[in-house]
Amino acid sequence: MAYDWDRLSVPASLPWFEEKWARRSDPHCFSGVWRFHELLPFVPVADCVTIGEGQTLLQCSNGVAEYVGVSSGNLYLQYEGMNPSGSFKDNGMSAAFTHARFVGATRAACASTGNTSASLALYCCVTKLMRAVIFVGSGKIAYGKLSQALDYGALTVQIAGDFDDAMARVKEVSSKLGIYLVNSVNPFRLEGQKTIMLRVLEALRWEVPDWIVVPGGNLGNSSAFGKAFYELKELGLIDRVPRLAIINAAGANTLHRLVDEEGLVWNGGRPDARLIQKFYQTMDSEGRRASTIASAIEINRPVNLEKCLRALDVCDGVVREVTDQEMLDAKAQVGAGGLGCEPASAASVAGTKQLVQEGVIGRNERVVCILTGHQLKDPTATVAYHTTDQQLFNDVLGKRGVRRAAFANRAVVVPNDLDEIIKAIQLYS
Numbered sequence: 001m002a003y004d005w006d007r008l009s010v011p012a013s014l015p016w017f018e019e020k021w022a023r024r025s026d027p028h029c030f031s032g033v034w035r036f037h038e039l040l041p042f043v044p045v046a047d048c049v050t051i052g053e054g055q056t057l058l059q060c061s062n063g064v065a066e067y068v069g070v071s072s073g074n075l076y077l078q079y080e081g082m083n084p085s086g087s088f089k090d091n092g093m094s095a096a097f098t099h100a101r102f103v104g105a106t107r108a109a110c111a112s113t114g115n116t117s118a119s120l121a122l123y124c125c126v127t128k129l130m131r132a133v134i135f136v137g138s139g140k141i142a143y144g145k146l147s148q149a150l151d152y153g154a155l156t157v158q159i160a161g162d163f164d165d166a167m168a169r170v171k172e173v174s175s176k177l178g179i180y181l182v183n184s185v186n187p188f189r190l191e192g193q194k195t196i197m198l199r200v201l202e203a204l205r206w207e208v209p210d211w212i213v214v215p216g217g218n219l220g221n222s223s224a225f226g227k228a229f230y231e232l233k234e235l236g237l238i239d240r241v242p243r244l245a246i247i248n249a250a251g252a253n254t255l256h257r258l259v260d261e262e263g264l265v266w267n268g269g270r271p272d273a274r275l276i277q278k279f280y281q282t283m284d285s286e287g288r289r290a291s292t293i294a295s296a297i298e299i300n301r302p303v304n305l306e307k308c309l310r311a312l313d314v315c316d317g318v319v320r321e322v323t324d325q326e327m328l329d330a331k332a333q334v335g336a337g338g339l340g341c342e343p344a345s346a347a348s349v350a351g352t353k354q355l356v357q358e359g360v361i362g363r364n365e366r367v368v369c370i371l372t373g374h375q376l377k378d379p380t381a382t383v384a385y386h387t388t389d390q391q392l393f394n395d396v397l398g399k400r401g402v403r404r405a406a407f408a409n410r411a412v413v414v415p416n417d418l419d420e421i422i423k424a425i426q427l428y429s
């Protein structure tokens with residue numbers, strides 16, 4: 001999506017947006033998405049739908065800094081779990097939902113690993129503007145997320161298959177029935193997600209950090225971030241662009257393999273389509289399917305692949321993969337620092353650790369890791385990590401190659417006896 005900026009009124013500097021703080025009683029100034037409306041003006045601001053998304057926090061975490069190996073004061077966590085539905089998806093949903101209403105839709109659909117459906121279901125039930133139809137793969141959705149879709153009253157269709165199967169079906173069904181599709185292919189979602197970067201800059205007093213590190217699933221975030229920085233630079237609102245690191249799960253590493261092994265690049269807008277096609281053909285013929293504890297990024301064919309290549313180009317980006325073990329250890333460190341996140345989010349922290357070890361990220365560089373989803377989205381993974389129950393550990397994590405829980409905070413098991421309880425507390429505290 002490209003704007004004709006010359007015909008729009010764009011602020012002369014980013015601090016101009018601070019003026020909106022004084023007008024927070026206006027929902028469009030309160031929204032962490034729409035208070036930046038001038039940078040995503042695809043419909044008039046009065047028509048923009050908001051449920052209070054984007055009230056997020058950029059936390060400087062010295063615990064996580066130490067864990068990943070950067071100097072104190074240089075590691076920031078952008079906590080998108082604070083959104084109304086508990087993940088960054090609300091940024092994009094407010095924008096896609098706005099467009100859906102603008103074109104007169106009455107039903108909206110998505111295929112989802114969970115958070116998009118939770119978000120869509122929430123926008124539908126809060127605003128009563130549309131009916132939500134949600135496609136999920138069977139057994140592939142964390143309970144925290146499924147419970148949201150059900151509670152919020154969305155029509156939930158469970159397909160016998162994985163995310164990519166659900167995705168293929170929802171496309172067919174939407175075009176047959178004329179239902180508005182809010183999946184990651186929807187370009188308006190990316191417009192909303194650009195504002196995550198604007199809030200990061202805002203929290204850093206409009207100073208551009210050295211690195212943005214983000215988990216890579218369908219690659220909507222990374223594409224949106226690249227677009228945000230490209231536009232800000234074009235508009236003269238920033239003087240340099242940060243570097244971007246996109247982190248795949250090792251069990252869902254399409255981007256990593258295509259970029260780092262096959263040499264796929266943006267190539268001025270002409271990425272090698274045959275290379276991509278061949279990669280997917282081989283994936284299918286070998287029966288390779290994405291498999292990771294980080295269900296939010298358990299994706300074979302990222303729908304925003306090409307846009308993401310552009311973001312890598314714009315931001316001099318790098319791609320890495322991290323194992324489930326690395327993600328869960330990083331997640332425990334994030335939790336110990338006081339925010340907590342779901343497994344996929346911790347890919348950003350695990351990826352940063354790897355890049356610092358490689359010397360790609362310098363110890364004294366300023367790094368922002370995006371925490372994409374709330375800790376309570378996937379309690380199963382968290383409890384299994386900390387558990388003393390070997391069976392539970394094996395069932396949830398062991399089968400995925402996780403061998404140990406280096407930072408487990410194990411519950412202390414005591415008999416129901418006052419003296420024993422007191423003894424245990426004195427022993428352990």
Ligand SMILES: *Cc1c(COP(=O)(O)O)cnc(C)c1O
Binds near residue numbers: 216217222
């Ligand atoms: C959707 C999602 C992702 C993946 O983001 P993309 O934009 O699809 O790459 C990562 N983490 C969480 C928690 C998500 O919900």
